[in-house]
Amino acid sequence: MALVHYPVRNRDGQTIASAVTNLDIHDLARAGRTFGVERIFIVTPLVDQKTLVGQIVDHWISGYGGIANPDRKEALKLVAIRDTLEEVRCEILGRHPDIPLMTVATTARQSQGTIQDEELCNWVEREGNCLLVFGTAWGLSEEALQLSDRILTPITGRGSYNHLSVRSAVSIILDRLVNPRTGSGR
Amino acid sequence: MALVHYPVRNRDGQTIASAVTNLDIHDLARAGRTFGVERIFIVTPLVDQKTLVGQIVDHWISGYGGIANPDRKEALKLVAIRDTLEEVRCEILGRHPDIPLMTVATTARQSQGTIQDEELCNWVEREGNCLLVFGTAWGLSEEALQLSDRILTPITGRGSYNHLSVRSAVSIILDRLVNPRTGSGR
Numbered sequence: 001m002a003l004v005h006y007p008v009r010n011r012d013g014q015t016i017a018s019a020v021t022n023l024d025i026h027d028l029a030r031a032g033r034t035f036g037v038e039r040i041f042i043v044t045p046l047v048d049q050k051t052l053v054g055q056i057v058d059h060w061i062s063g064y065g066g067i068a069n070p071d072r073k074e075a076l077k078l079v080a081i082r083d084t085l086e087e088v089r090c091e092i093l094g095r096h097p098d099i100p101l102m103t104v105a106t107t108a109r110q111s112q113g114t115i116q117d118e119e120l121c122n123w124v125e126r127e128g129n130c131l132l133v134f135g136t137a138w139g140l141s142e143e144a145l146q147l148s149d150r151i152l153t154p155i156t157g158r159g160s161y162n163h164l165s166v167r168s169a170v171s172i173i174l175d176r177l178v179n180p181r182t183g184s185g186r
Numbered sequence: 187m188a189l190v191h192y193p194v195r196n197r198d199g200q201t202i203a204s205a206v207t208n209l210d211i212h213d214l215a216r217a218g219r220t221f222g223v224e225r226i227f228i229v230t231p232l233v234d235q236k237t238l239v240g241q242i243v244d245h246w247i248s249g250y251g252g253i254a255n256p257d258r259k260e261a262l263k264l265v266a267i268r269d270t271l272e273e274v275r276c277e278i279l280g281r282h283p284d285i286p287l288m289t290v291a292t293t294a295r296q297s298q299g300t301i302q303d304e305e306l307c308n309w310v311e312r313e314g315n316c317l318l319v320f321g322t323a324w325g326l327s328e329e330a331l332q333l334s335d336r337i338l339t340p341i342t343g344r345g346s347y348n349h350l351s352v353r354s355a356v357s358i359i360l361d362r363l364v365n366p367r368t369g370s371g372r
Contacts, residue, residue, distance in 0.1 A: 036344030158222030171354035
């Protein structure tokens with residue numbers, strides 16, 4: 001999966017580069033490791049942000065963090081830093097040249113023709129790899145959505161309020177894909 | 187639901203009071219509001235921690251935060267600060283004297299006789315209210331588990347690694363209870 005910091009939207013819908021949040025890295029790594037995600041790409045083109053993420057990850061992989069908390073090391077090992085979503089796509093296709101790749105964007109906004117988690121589940125089981133793309137700030141920009149093959153049907157709760165943190169959204173979507181609701185049972 | 191900071195376990199299994207994490211409050215409030223939780227209790231007996239949580243919540247309810255981001259205000263309004271889990275239980279029973287209350291603790295540790303989310307779902311739909319209890323740090327202490335009526339079956343992913351953040355666990359469990367896997371369909 002990829003956590004995108006550019007291009008994303010700000011509160012006014014303008015395209016911006018957001019700052020990396022330390023707890024995003026930890027929560028996504030822990031959820032990713034728990035649910036069997038192959039790699040977690042932190043996407044930002046900003047040099048200082050890439051340096052910061054690198055320092056955080058190093059602390060847990062090579063530094064004291066990993067000695068004090070080996071479980072966290074195990075999770076943070078999945079994290080990679082990349083400049084663009086396109087670079088991530090190319091890397092996955094390079095690593096698995098014979099496996100089709102579906103890039104699936106996530107958003108809280110309703111739209112037509114989205115893919116349901118059950119359908120995505122089946123596709124991943126039978127057809128190929130999936131790159132799940134999550135946006136920070138006010139979500140992926142139109143540009144990032146259009147780079148994707150499909151958009152995942154948004155998570156809904158009770159009523160119309162729907163403002164989950166990206167940490168919550170990632171966790172729920174991974175659980176839905178790994179522990180699906182229909183068919184295979186849990 | 188309640189997020190407990192005492193009594194919880196540290197890395198060595200000893201009972202401690204943990205520090206409050208700002209993002210826990212936000213993520214739980216946002217997920218709670220999305221999934222229709224009535225109230226989110228931050229449980230800590232530490233005076234300085236209660237003051238801190240109060241200041242954070244005030245910023246979003248009465249201060250500038252709520253003006254800048256009304257959605258966040260809407261979520262943070264659910265947050266209440268209490269000293270103990272017992273106080274939370276009494277308050278809920280006082281507010282709903284005629285409705286049975288099941289206190290359900292959560293843990294990542296496997297144990298006998300846990301309640302499945304489907305079963306809890308049915309109970310809440312037909313029988314009464316549920317207080318979901320989450321632990322910070324290395325999880326709820328034995329003492330907190332024994333205060334509960336039932337323990338929820340732990341979330342599992344792929345394989346044996348199971349170190350989700352409490353923010354992830356809360357989000358997944360609320361989604362499972364509101365959008366159940368079996369029966370009612372989504």
